[in-house]
Each structure stands twice: as C-alpha cells, then as structure tokens.
Amino acid sequence: MFTAPDLSYMAFAPIIIVLLAGAIGVLVEAIVRDAATRRAAQLTLTLVATLGALIVAAVQWATTTEAGVVAQAGFFVMDKQALAWQCMLLVFAALGALLFAARTRAGEEAFTPLGSAAPGSPEEAEALRRKLEVTEVFPLLLFAVGGMMTFASTTDYLALFVALEVFSLPLYIMVALARRKRLLSEEGALKYFLLGAFSSAIYLFGVALLYGAAATTSYAGVLGAILASPGDLALFVPGAILVLVGILFKLGAVPFHTWSPDAYQAAPTPVTAFMAAATKAAAAAALVRIVFSSLYPLEWELSWMIWTVAIVTMVVGTVVALVQTDIKRMLAYSSVAHAGFILVAFAGFSPEALSAVPFYLLTYGLATIGAFAVITQVREKADDGTVGGEATRLGQWAGLGRRDPLLAGAMALFLLSFAGIPLTAGxxxxxxxxxxxxxxxxxxxxxxxxxxxxxxxxxxxxxIVLMFLTDVPEDQQEAVEVDYHPYTRVVVWITVIATVFLGVMPVWALQAASDAGVLLTGL
Incomplete structure (x- = not known):
C-alpha cells in the first residue's frame, strides 16, 4: 500500500521557487515570440526567482532556532548547513544570470543564435541573419541551481543521484552553446557528458554496494549499519570509495578532473564562471554531508584515499597550470588545485570542516565569477576595428593595466585571492x-x-606582471580592446567588494559559517 510522503513545503520553499521559475521560463520560451522581449522577461524572472529564494532562505536561517527541520523524513533536511550552501548557490546564480545577459557594444552575446544548428551550416547563417537568441539558457540555469540546492540538502543516496542529474544535464547543454569556436564548445560538452555518465555509473555502483550491506540508501541508515557491524566492512568500504569517486568527479579532483580544462575552455565564458563556482560548491556540500552524516566511522579506511587524492590534485593542478598559455585553461587547472585545497579540510574528518569548507567555497566562488567576468571584457580587435572573441592567450593581456587600470586591478585582486595573499578573502x-x-x-x-x-x-x-609591467609590442597596440557591458561591470565590482570585505572584515561570515557547522542528522 502506498503511503503519501510527509513533506514540509515551507522548508522546500527556496527550491520550489527556483524550480517553479524554471518551469515558467520554459513557458515564456513558448509564448513570447519577440527575442528582445523574451530575453528581458527571462532575465527578470531569473533574478526575481533567485533573489526571492535567497530572501526566503535567509529568513529560514534567521528564524531557525535549532539545527534545522526535516523537510522529508529520510530524504531531505533543511538545516543551517543546507541553508548556508543554498544561499551561496543563489548568489552565484544571480551573478551568473547577469553575465548570461551581458553583450558586447556591438550587441553580440556569448551564446550561439541556434543551438541545434551545425557549426558553419546554412541554418546557423540564417539564425545569425535573423538575430535569433538562445534565451532558454536562463531556465536551464534555474534548473541547474534547483538541482544544486537539492543536492546540498538531501540525506539519501538515491535522492542525491536524482539531484545530481537534475543539475548536470542543463550544464551539459549550456557548455555546448558557445557563439564562437562552436566545434570546440561541442567537443568540450561531449567530453563533459560522457565522463559525467561514467561517474554517475560509478556512483550508482557504490550506492548498490552500500544498499547490499545496509538494506537502505539513507545516510542515517548506512551510518547505523556501519556502527552495528564494525568488523564486517567488506561491502561498505568499496561502496563508500565508489560513492566518493562520483562526488570527486564533480569537485574536479585528480584523476577525475579531465573534463574540467576542456569544458572550462570550450564553454561560453559566463557558463564557465557559473559552473566553476556553483558546481564545486554543490559537490563540496554533498561531500561534507556524506562524510559527516554517513561515512564518519570509516575514517581509518577512507583517510588514505582523501590524503592521496588531495596531494595528487594539488600537485597536478599546480604543475600543469604553470605551463598553460590560455587563461581559461590556466584557471581550469587552478580550480583543480583548489579542489585539492578543499580536500585538505577532510584530513582526519575534523568537525571543523563543517564550517571551514562553506567559507572557503564562498571566497573561491566569488573570486572565480569575478575573474571570468573580467575575461569576457578583454577582446580581440580586427584590423577593420570590429571587436571579435575573447582574448584568452596570456600574451594578449600584456599592458592591460594601461588600457584599463581598474579592470586590471580587479583581475589582480582575484588572482591574489586565489593565491591566498593576506587581506584577501582567499x-x-x-x-x-x-x-x-x-x-x-x-x-x-x-x-x-x-x-x-x-x-x-x-x-x-x-x-599580474603581464598586465602591469610588460610593454605591449608595437604591432599589437590595437589588437586588443576592453569591451564591457554594465551587467558585467556590476558583477566585477560586487565580487571585488566581497573579496576585499571578506578578507579584511570576515568576522560576520566566519560566525555564520560556524553557525552552519552543525548537521541536523549525523555525528
């Protein structure tokens, strides 16, 4: 006999707002025919939904006197840890939406006019002539964020898999929608999709092993089964390892990182900005909850894996980033190294990681979105004066400090934050x-x-030396131009202020992270 689940709709309110707005966005795509009107409607809907959900999540945080509430028994909780991650993801989504809507001064956006058209085909040429726009990226963004928010609050391995697919599938699509270098974009999306499918299969295999050992897929049930039979871990340990592999893929840790450089370089840069910040945050949120709600007793058995992956990830990410000549690819390998830094917090499974990891992902995500926002504004310039694609070769950034000191200064701040220089959030x-x-x-x-x-x-x-201390070759004086949109500048300055503020006066954020360092269920 089927028993209807007992749901707390108020607890789910932030997620419901975002997913409902995504569904409305799909209807807007079908109903509104004018591209400019549709684009404005989608941007407004996305910002209203993300900021509205952020306000609701903040109110829930302020009115939650205990650790949190159970949204659905055995499947979802809405504790302060989940609310902290959800607020962070909504901030990233709002900033990402502004980047999605930005254009060059010539009116060119980051996305192809027709995603279904083959690169260089007559259909694509016709779409360019008719000035079509792929405004469905906004509901795709909302679905991805909704999945990530669910990912951060689930307490069941199968529910986690559903949330994983909900936020992954929109990302696979958006990576393939770059306006320029279409073939590279589609190649990066295909690699991301195939490797994502493999990682999902590995994750499910791990869940199957855990279910075979515990007869349940809930975090608490697996935890109880491990504590009840500490001498019989023949299925628990390999199951836990395979589950962690699936999560580490999304985190971008070595050797599960191979999708990152291709996807980051090939995707439209606004998508790269959102994906680099939000996907890592969602993966870290799931890893924190799994470790401290389900796999905590396996500290001795899993520590070797955490330590090995962390060390290899930091070394590989750093060494390979040193030899990159494309700035997006350099930041991709930088993100790999940062995945290693995140894993450092899990050494010894210290409860301090419950507050340290959210704060780290907040600082990293803001600097990442700001850095990629800067990249969208530095563009190649043709001989006839027209502005082309983004200037991503490192040599093209020589002398940027003279062209636009404020923009170059913002980029320098983000880079210093990545490096962990004092007085920055990093x-x-x-x-x-x-x-x-x-x-x-x-x-x-x-x-x-x-x-x-x-x-x-x-x-x-x-x-930084290239931007401020390197002269531009005489024949390259006019080869690069700073082309910006007000939305992009808003994103840059918001992230600049946040990076400085969190570095100079981090007390309030650290206190909020400390308050979030408690799980409603688990040890």
Missing part, C-alpha cells in the same frame, strides 16, 4: 581549511598544501 578561506586539517591531525597534508600554494602563486603573479 587567505582567510585557506587559513580555515588548513586549521580544520591540523585539528584533525593532518599537518603533513597542510605542509604539502602550503608548498603547492607557494608554487601556484607563480602563475598568478605572472599574469
């Missing part, structure tokens, strides 16, 4: 995750992380 974030690792007895891992951070500073400083 320094406080790294200090928090390193402190969590030391609290768990992982000081050797912190030592490796500090050395990797020092080495990584080289390729960040190299770009």
């Amino acid at each position: 320094f406080i974030g790294k200090f928090q995750v390193f402190a969590a690792a030391i609290d768990g007895g992982g000081w050797p891992l912190v030592l490796v992380a500090v050395l990797a951070s020092a080495a990584a500073a080289f390729f960040y400083v190299r770009l």
